Amino acid sequence: MFLHGTSTINGRGHLEIGGCDATVLAESFGTPLYVMDEELIRRRCREFVQAFEESGLEHQIAFASKAFCVMAMCKLIEEEGLTLDVVSDGELYTALQAGFPPERIHFHGNNKTPDEIAFALDAGIGVFVVDNFHELALLNAMAGSNKKQVDILLRVSPGVEAHTHDYMLTGNEDSKFGFDLGSGAAMEAAKLALLQPHLTLLGIHSHIGSQIFEVDGFRMAVDKLLQFCIAVREETGATFRVLNLGGGFGVRYVDGDTPLAIADYVKAITGNISSTFTSNGYPVPAIWVEPGRTIVGDAGTTLYTIGSTKDLPGVRKYVSVDGGMTDNPRPALYQAKYEAMLANRANDADEETVSIAGKCCESGDMLIWDLELPKAAAGDLLAVSCTGAYNYSMASNYNRIRRPAVVFVKDGEADVVVQRETHADLVKGDLIPARMQNQPTEAAKR
């Protein structure tokens, strides 16, 4: 397994993260356990800040909290001086509870409810990224009745769709998000937004995909957005001050993943923004980005205890762990690939090929197919790397499995930032209707 961040193999032959021995973490906090390398998260934040400072552009770096939204993370992001992107009242509430300054929060989403809008207006968040005509009208009306003037960006869908290794240019992007550039919806939205008395249109936003390794898609998006800026200025006289390019920069999950370093992503994207805008006679806008995965992805490691194994000679050997799709749905959802190692026997040579199964009642609950490992036995500790983004945040209670704890590790210290769910947590919202209580059961009646 590739060792990310502060991860090393210590003198006892154990995986160590943030100066903490993985076997001690497992004993202290139980498994499955999400271990987050705090120093690596901070390093990633600083890489973005430094790269943007070097670009000379006015900028804002918002952590896309959907990747990992817990109070300690919001606190860390505040300390690192980044802003925060939220997409629900739950993420917003988490940030506010952590004391995150509301004016540094952006609110995304293609169907913000009136309650969510009211909550965000009341909190005084910095910017709404308006996704559609319904929201535009609703937000203006609600801002008016709250006697507020609200800064907005318009989310446009530029017809560029990027994936890990390739990108696509589509005339009319088939997407639920944003105002389409190709059909003219974006222009109509810009004109309408400029007429709303309670909204201030700062600029535009586009997000072209996730886990992207190449920069061409971003560059194509910038070109299209520039053309749009120019067209809006010609038709309305308005100039945009902000261009938000979203997130989507890729990280290394397994061998063969070849992301750029953060500094190189930023350089490649921002490199000619100034000259492109200036040569078109357009004031250079502030560039905003919203990285999620690049900030937290490789900082996460999940520790599992190995239990049962099932050997089907000539077919496959299944090794089961005490978690699975409930703490990491990505393999089942996206066929995502992961690397892993035995954290308690990190120097042992690989001896066999096994497949790592989760414990859910579902054949598709497989974490890793065909992994080289030493011969593993019950009680061994499996570490799966690069689980920091979209693992905790997409975890579920399927099969009423309790969600694991999350610990931040740094300089030999481990702090629980999310407690392991208890059995009581599982039923805390459950109610049995009164009419079902004190009733003779069907069995008793028989």
Ligand code: LLP
């Ligand atoms: N901004 C917007 C508007 C987004 O929709 C997203 C991700 C981001 C920023 C952050 O993208 P990132 O830098 O993390 O790629 N659950 C999936 C990923 C879905 C991403 C959705 N939007 C996964 O586990 O891969």
